[in-house]
Structure formats: C-alpha cells, structure tokens
Amino acid sequence: MIHMEQVSYSYQKNKAPIMNNVTLHESEPVIGAIWGRNGAGKTTLMSLLAGHNRPDSGTIQIMDQNPYNNLSAQGHLCYIQENHPLGKNWNMNDLVTIGSHFHSQWNHQLAKRLIDVFELPSKQKISKFSKGMKTAAQIILGLCSNASVTIMDEPTNGLDAEKRKLFYEALLETYEDNPRLILISTHHIEEIQPLCETLIVVHQGKVLYHHPMEEIRERGVLLTGLIQDIGIASQGADIIDSARMGTTSKVMIDDVYSKEWIAKAQHHGLSIEKAALQDYLVNVTRKEEARV
Template sequence: MIEINNLTYAYNNTPVLTDFNFIESEPRIIALWGRNGAGKTTLMSLLAGHYRPDQGSIKILGQEPYNNLNALENICYIQENHPFGHNWRIGDLLRYGKYFHPNWDQEFAEHLVEIFELPPRKKIEKFSKGMKTAAQIILGLASNAKITILDEPTNGLDAVRRKQFYDALLESYEENPRIILLSTHHIEEIQPLCETMVVVNDGKSLFYEQMEVMREKGIILSGDMDVIKEVTKNVSILDSSKISSTQKVMIDELFTAEWKKIAETNQLTIEKATLQDYLINKTLNKNKGVKK
C-alpha cells in the first residue's frame, strides 16, 4: 500500500530525507516518531503528494501521489494545525468532507461530533486548541481513506478526550482496516494502539519494527561502577550517570531473561527503560558510537 524506495528530498538545498526506504503492504496502525527536524513532517507531506521527491520514488497503492488526483482520493493527511475554511463551522466540515473523500462515513462523523461535544454554531477558527484537534480527528477518521495520516492527533486534548480519541481510532480501524499513520512526540500513550513503529532520524529510517520488539529495547542497570564497566564492556551505552561509586547506565539491548540473570548474578539493579527515553537517547547517540 505504501512503497518508498531510496527517497531523497532537500529544502532550499538542505537535505531533509536521504535514501529513505519504507514498505508496508498490510493495514496497520503505525506510530511515526522523530525528534524535531528529523524529517517526519516532510515525509508525511511527500506521502500526501504535497511535494515531488528529488530522487527515488513513492507509491501509494501503486501510484505516485504527487499531482495525481486518483492517488490522492486514497489519502487523508491531517496536519497538526490543519487548515479549515475561514468561516467553516462543524456543519461545513461534515458537508465538505464527503466531497474530498469517496469513502466518507457521515454517520460516524456525526457520532464523533456528539462524542467530542463540539458547538455547531461556532466557527472552527474560534475553537480552543482541544476542540480544533477534535475537529481534525473527525475529518481524519471519518474519511476512511486507505492511507490516513494524523500528525500529533492528541495535541490539546485532556485525558478524557484522549481516551475518546483512542476508542474512536480503534473503532474506525476495526470497521475499516487500513494504514493509519500516527505521528507523535509522545509515544508512551500512543504505543499500545500501534502494531508497528517507524523512527525517523537524520533523514533516514532508523527503525521499522513491530511494536512488541520496540517495547523491549533499552535496559537500565545500576550498581557498583567497576561491575557495570565489566558487564557492559561489549555493548553500546546510551546514557550514563554516577553518584560516588555507583553508576547508572542505559544500554542498547533488549530486556531479556538473559540480562535479568546477568544483573542478578552481579548484584545489579535492572529495569526496563521507557520507550520514550530509549528513543531520545538512541537518536542522541546514534552517531557517537559509544562503547564501553
């Protein structure tokens, strides 16, 4: 459904994506993570047909999206601050959504308006941040586009509204399986919903893994400095701190029974790093080659 081969794109002669590769042929909910400037917004814009690749290719259901109306019928890209008509109200969103998206689900859209309690008479541009985000969610999920891209879909939502979004997302996906790409800086809440994960770093795909594998990456060890040094001599250390003779390190390893046994044998404390902390440290250290 999505095929990206050797994609390169530069903005004002500054490389943004370089030799980027990604292939997904099955319906999935996919998390897209990257630090600011990593290239993920450009990637989403290229998928949505906003730009033409400088080199390489992008295929959506076998078609190039750039300047291709047939391909764009299968894509819905909801930007973080999605542009709506200056005078649009919720009724306009419900009315015009079906003109742009042939698989539009009017009943589901109206249901979400009720769930998110959006005011019908108020202009969308006058909405609070959370209400604007809810309007964007409605447009994205009700589109039923075969490639649905949501950029930071929880921004401005409180805990209750985030829960409502997650429920709506899963309901929409179960009714209409498709590729739903969720871009987020806040992976901890999103990751239980996702089957796979793409990590963009320095304009390339650092990871494309099953989420169950990503969840196990990153181990934190604490204990005697000399013991830590010996145990970690052949692995990558992503982060390290010291207090007196005690050291705490994050290592780039899977949280396995073998590492639990190593920690127990050497009287070290072991815990699983959060996925967010692992990714931050992994992308900070990717080019450092830290070895101990």
C-alpha cells in the same frame, strides 16, 4: 499501500536534502507510529507521502499511484496536518459535508457520534474553537475519511488526558471496522505504542528504524549499582546512556530486556528495569549521532 524508493528531497536547490535516500514500504493495513526528535524530518516524510511535495529523486507510490498532482491517488489519501488548513468560516456541519464530498468512504454516523463525544458545537465557526476543540475537529476529519492511507501529524496536540483517551478509543474502533494504513506522528509515544503494530523512527532525514512495535518496545535495559559491578556486568554491551553519582552508576543498554539480563543483574547485585520507550528512542538516536 505505500512504497518509497531511494527518495531525496530538499526545500531549496543546491541545499542539503531534508530527506536523504529514504526507502520505506508498508504493504498491509496497520496502525503505525512515526517518531523522531524535532527537526528529524517527520513532517517532510508525511508531506511527501501525501503528495504535497515532489521528491527531487526516487519514487513514491500510494496504492500503486504517484500521489503528487494526482487526483486519482488523492482519492485514497487523507493527510491531517498538525495545524490543518480549514475554511475560516467552516463550522462542524460544513466539515462533515465537505469531508463526505472529498472522501467516498466517509463515515457519517461516526462523525456525528464523535462530534457529540468531543462536545463540539455544530454551528460555531471552527476558527473560534479552542486549541483542543480544533484538534478534535481535525481528528474527526481524519478518522471519518476512511481513506485507505490516513496520515495524522501530532493528532493529540492540545487535548487533555481524557480527550486523548477518547481519540485512542475511536482510532481502534474505526480501524477494527475498516482496517487500513493509519500513520500517526506523535510525541506521546508511551500512550500510543500499545495501539500500534509498527514504529517508524525518523532521524536526520532518514528512516533509522521501521520495525514491529513489539520488537522495539522490548529494547532498553537499565542497570543501577556500584560502578565496578556495572562495568563487569555490562562488558561488551552497547551502552547508549550512562550517569554516575559517587560510587553508583546507572547505564542504559541497547538490548532486549530478557531473563538473561535479569539473572546477570541479580548475580552482580544490580537493580534492573525496562527502560521507557521514549527514553530508549532519545538515547538510541543520540548514540547514532555520536557514531557519525
């Protein structure tokens, strides 16, 4: 599916690389999330995979082909950018027609249904759409392409909660009908994590983690209690965040939320809870910065 080997890339010569010696493999059809803080390199990673930029060093293959300047490889790809460039005079009828010309596996019936679901006018210019309506149009282009490798950058930006739910439902439906590699960059990690099988964490131009989602979602232990009790219970643990208020302390530990931690918390009279995935990822990347 996708293979990156020791890829580095800089937007300007003699400048520090935006992506630095990145290796990333995904060989099976999955829905994967790409997460990273602003400026981490998510968009650069996606544009390299999509063949929009050529790496300075290393190799990239999409379906065993170099995607850069390669029409054959592009036939397997669909990359929907956050503000995807669409023809300024296009309407939804044009999008469907052009989408079907560029993508041989185009799902016309799904496109028609999603236009109705998202309540998009067929003849109005997309350039006149609201932000949410433009996002919905981009979603339709991405999902209905049925491309073997579909990459979507922040596909829910501008959508309200109801429309995001519709997107998630359509995403699962089209994946179940036609399993393929779908990579989604998102800030709504809590919402999308139940749908994803893998998580790619990008940090400072590198892939910090590429693990099954079920492994990452179980990490992050929050302990709250008296400072001295927290100190005893967390001795030797990897603390990635802490806060104090008077005699009380709250810490986040980089470990699996487990029966053992629950028993230890009870033994020391501490409150324990599972950290939110978003909070865990923010803190683990901050900790990574401190280690450098």
